[in-house]
Amino acid sequence: MDYEIFDLGDVTLQSGVTLPGAFLAYKTYGRLNEKKDNVIVYPTAFGDQHVQNEWLIGSGMALDPQKYFIIVPNLLGNGLSSSPSNTPPPFDRANFPQVTIYDNVQFQHRLLTEKFGIQKIALVVGWSMGGIQAFQWGASYPDMVERIAPFAGVAKTWPQTYVVLEGMKASLIAAVRFDSSKLNQLTSEDMRAVGRVYAGWGVSQAFYREELYRELGFDSLADFMVGVWENSFVRMDPHNVLAMLWTGQNADISANPTYSGDFDKALGSIKALACVMPGSTDLFCPADDSEYEAERIPNAIFKPIESMWGHFAGRGINSADNTFIDDNLKRLLALSTNGSQP
Structure with missing residues (x-):
């Protein structure tokens, strides 16, 4: 530790x-x-x-x-x-x-x-x-x-940031069909979609247009989506993410x-x-x-x-x-x- x-x-x-x-x-x-x-x-x-x-x-x-x-x-x-x-x-x-x-x-x-x-x-x-x-x-x-x-x-x-966070939250709880009584069934695997949603907001249009992901060693957009966005979010606990999303949305x-x-x-x-x-x-x-x-x-x-x-x-x-x-x-x-x- x-x-x-x-x-x-x-x-x-x-x-x-x-x-x-x-x-x-x-x-x-x-x-x-x-x-x-x-x-x-x-x-x-x-x-x-x-x-x-x-x-x-x-x-x-x-x-x-x-x-x-x-x-x-x-x-x-x-x-x-x-x-x-x-x-x-x-x-x-x-x-x-x-x-x-x-x-x-x-x-x-x-x-x-x-x-x-x-x-x-x-x-x-x-x-x-x-x-x-x-x-x-x-x-x-x-x-x-x-x-x-x-x-x-x-x-x-601000409203823009709130909406982005709401999209991330929705993509996660969609895994239990928006049934709040089933949230404890969420697993880290359900975080893949959250990573995909955030991929459009974490960097800019110019970043993608100029293919700057190549500087990070990714040969294609698809590899970058999986290698950075999916993989970083799948490592997170979905309940921790829901807690932090609430903190973020209400900041x-x-x-x-x-x-x-x-x-x-x-x-x-x-x-x-x-x-x-x-x-x-x-x-x-x-x-x-x-x-x-x-x-x-x-x-x-x-x-x-x-x-x-x-x-x-x-x-x-x-x-x-x-x-x-x-x-x-x-x-x-x-x-x-x-x-x-x-």
Whole structure:
């Protein structure tokens, strides 16, 4: 086991349901300094675990373990933190309660404060649903978070993103003919269709037109569909996926008692220096949604990743996109947070 467990105990979720014996799986890189102010939080995205974040961590990079104490908390529902696949009855499989992004960040805050005594975060960074968590950190704890850098992730699930997630969900529950009483019969094999649905949204039209999948070693579109989309989704537990889909569809940094659904107020309350990096051709989290958000965050710059890789410009696969993200993180971390504008 290359990660640690933080026991949360019995937690009351935003829904009002109490989840007994909840826990966060996390991994740390580097060392916490004496001042406890060299902290970077890097939450995982939908379906990812901490290892999928490691491409952005390394010596000489912005997220350098020689300089920073990097904490990667795993999303609830991802199979490592409390999830349908690892929770005993009565909350196992399809009976797992609804967990929000707000819940996730509340629990991560407990990890930082209770386990490590951290009161200041230099940066919260994340891709896709990790990016939503970065925004949530900035809105929930504006005095604690000095910088945020969401890439290919938005501060709420806009209608386009909701519809894509709904298509993924529908393709899964179609396997039990939309009978909610039979959800526990779903198997990983039923995830093949979900991968096929997502294939049209993860990368851009230009990616397919230019046959960029050849750069990944696939000779044909058919091989790419199976080798990347089907295979990555078949490895996921279908009940974990349903839980994360719910979390994703209901994500909104203002959907909590602090902001009571006032999205613009939540964005305006973020004090952190922000570098918002959407993919220029992202079909899943379109760049213009990110632009709307960046315009309403007081200290934000909007830096699209000019790439044909769509949503996956933030996935750590294409070296030019990786360099762009890393360079912007270095610039952001170099900025003083005492009144400087990015």
